[in-house]
Amino acid sequence: MTVEKVKYVLFAADWKRCLHFYQNLFSGSIRFESEVWSEIEIAGATIGIHGGGEGKRTWTGLSFQIDDLRSAITRLTECGGALTAEPNDTPEDPLHLAMCIDPDGNEFMMTQKRR
Secondary structure, X not given: OOXXXXXXXXXXXXXXXXXXXXXXXXXXXXXXXOOOEEEEEEOOEEEEEEEOXXXXXXXXXXXXXXXXXXXXHHHHHHOOXXXXXXXXXXXXXOOOEEEEEOOOOEEEEEEOOOO
């Protein structure tokens, strides 16, 4: 047996909105698009978007490492997402983690490597 691809699946009440959110936020490449199943590639990883979700707030376990977290947070809100809590930024611990939510209730993290 050979594993050909690993996919992570998100459920969305509005599959098109969800698909385009990740495309716009992370400059993802849509590989396949339909009402039932869509796929987007982000940094070599494949995320499947399955329509018919309930739009309930759900922790996904997804984490995206970003080179500039401050600008990513701004972009998050421009694309229709939100922070679930304001990230901390102190002299001892520079900003490196943001807890986020997409327009369909899927929670994820954006991180920046500590310098």
